[in-house]
Amino acid sequence: MKVFYSSDYVSSSGKVETVKKSRWISKQIRREGGMLDVPRLMTAEDAKVLHDSYYVDDLFAVRKTSATQAALGDWDTSLLKSIQASNGGVLSAVETALKEGIAGSLSSGLHHANYDRGRGYCTINGLALGAIQAVKAGKIVGILDVDAHCGGGTFALLSHPSVMSLGEFYSYDISSNDYDSEDYDPSKVDPNRFVLIKDQKEDDYLQEVQKALDFFKSKNVNFLMHNAGMDSMTDDQFSEETMQKREEMIADWCVAHRISCCWVLAGGYVSNKESPRNVLEATEDLNDPDLSKLPVDHSRVTREVLIELHMKTYRAMKKAFEQLKPLIKN
Numbered sequence: 001m002k003v004f005y006s007s008d009y010v011s012s013s014g015k016v017e018t019v020k021k022s023r024w025i026s027k028q029i030r031r032e033g034g035m036l037d038v039p040r041l042m043t044a045e046d047a048k049v050l051h052d053s054y055y056v057d058d059l060f061a062v063r064k065t066s067a068t069q070a071a072l073g074d075w076d077t078s079l080l081k082s083i084q085a086s087n088g089g090v091l092s093a094v095e096t097a098l099k100e101g102i103a104g105s106l107s108s109g110l111h112h113a114n115y116d117r118g119r120g121y122c123t124i125n126g127l128a129l130g131a132i133q134a135v136k137a138g139k140i141v142g143i144l145d146v147d148a149h150c151g152g153g154t155f156a157l158l159s160h161p162s163v164m165s166l167g168e169f170y171s172y173d174i175s176s177n178d179y180d181s182e183d184y185d186p187s188k189v190d191p192n193r194f195v196l197i198k199d200q201k202e203d204d205y206l207q208e209v210q211k212a213l214d215f216f217k218s219k220n221v222n223f224l225m226h227n228a229g230m231d232s233m234t235d236d237q238f239s240e241e242t243m244q245k246r247e248e249m250i251a252d253w254c255v256a257h258r259i260s261c262c263w264v265l266a267g268g269y270v271s272n273k274e275s276p277r278n279v280l281e282a283t284e285d286l287n288d289p290d291l292s293k294l295p296v297d298h299s300r301v302t303r304e305v306l307i308e309l310h311m312k313t314y315r316a317m318k319k320a321f322e323q324l325k326p327l328i329k330n
Contacts, residue, residue, distance in 0.1 A: 001321035003029060003314065004039040004092045004105040008085035011078050019082060022106035022265065024307050029314060037096075039089035039105065046091060047124050049132055050157055052116035059083075059123065071109075071118025079123070083109070087126035093262045094130040097223070098137050101328040102254065102321040104263040104314065111145055111227055111266070114153040115160070127227055128157045130262055134223045135167035139260070142221035143171040144212055146246065147229025147266040170219050172212035174205070202242045209246050213253045224261040226250060230268030230309040240305070244312045251320035258327050263317050268306055 009022045026036055047056045058068050059080065068075040089105030096103035110127040112120035131141045143154060158169045172193045193215065195208055216224065228250075230243055254261045 001034075001318045002037050002093070002096045002100065002103045003034060004089035004096075004103070004107075005036045006038045006085050006089075008041075008081050009089070009106060011081045011085070019086065019108055021268065021303075021306060021310065022086075022108065024303060025106055025265070025310050025314070028307050028311055032311075034314070034318070037092070039085060039092035041084040042088040042091060042124065042126070042129075043084075046129065047087075050115075050125060050129050050163070051113075055116045067117035068123075071113065071121055071123045083123045087124045087129065090126035090130045090262065090264055091133060093264070094133045094225075097260045097262045098134065098139070100321075101324040102261045102263070102317050104317060105265075107264045108266055108268075110154075110264065111147060112149070112153045114156055119153060120149065122153060125153050125157055127225055127264065128154050128163075131158065131169055131225050132163065132166060134225070134260075134262070135169060138167075139223035140168040140219065140221050141170070141223045141225060142216035142219070143169070143225040143227070144216070144250065145171065145173040145175075145227040145229075145266075146209065147175070147227050148231035149175060149229075149267060168219070170216060170221060172215055174208050174212060202238050205238055205242065206245055206249065209249055213250070216259075217257060222259055224250075224254060224259050226261055226263040226313075227266040228263050228310075228313040229266035230306070231266075240309065243309055244316075247312045247316040251316035255320045255323045255327075258324065260324075260328065261317065261320075263313055265310055265313070268309055270303055270306055
């Protein structure tokens with residue numbers, strides 16, 4: 001299974017925590033024998049398929065406006081390189097999944113970005129861009145967003161008439177935090193669904209994931225964009241075991257129904273920032289100890305726990321890829 005990553009993803013790592021983890025996860029994938037592919041860079045023309053032209057031009061010219069600085073603060077060339085690489089990774093993963101069944105990108109910071117401005121560490125909405133790319137290839141696309149925070153940017157972008165006219169999109173957003181829910185219109189039950197599961201039991205959460213998959217099946221979705229956020233666990237909502245069950249459910253569903261899939265990391269954060277264990281951040285040496293040899297405190301989301309959470313997506317999707325690839329007809 002191809003997974004896209006480059007060091008440019010973390011060119012802004014000194015400023016933006018959410019992208020740092022892609023480097024840590026890339027190391028663990030290599031430790032487990034996985035390969036990483038370098039993505040193409042997202043161009044301004046790629047971004048303009050979905051976003052306002054003036055906004056995109058300002059981003060690529062590194063102009064500091066209220067819109068360009070809304071998501072990440074002081075906009076600069078380092079941040080531009082990071083979002084070109086990470087969003088390019090999503091587009092590269094979609095291109096690959098269309099041919100091979102399943103592919104992923106170690107990308108975060110996508111689903112809050114709106115038409116003409118960023119929000120919540122998201123500057124360009126690569127999740128929606130990837131969906132458009134798959135629709136243009138003739139696919140019926142489902143976007144499963146299980147990041148803890150609402151993907152209001154994705155909803156607003158894909159609800160726009162000019163985008164809806166391109167083909168069939170369906171989104172199902174399961175959130176445990178109502179951040180960025182303002183753009184959701186409860187009158188638009190179909191094709192976009194939003195479910196807030198704050199304070200629900202873990203079994204209810206998994207049942208909601210199954211409802212989402214059943215919804216996509218009822219709409220004949222044949223390509224899935226999976227925004228595989230782990231912050232429902234890092235926000236102390238659900239257990240690590242529940243996150244694993246969720247990822248296995250989604251991967252098994254793709255195999256059972258022969259659904260192609262592009263997956264990305266999305267949210268997930270270290271919770272003990274005051275005294276983190278820097279084993280994986282302190283060195284670029286790929287001979288660092290395996291995570292299995294490190295003491296892990298599962299009561300706190302350390303770097304090691306966070307990496308292990310995101311590796312659950314990688315392992316589930318890798319297994320699904322091996323089962324699905326022979327069944328995919330190019």
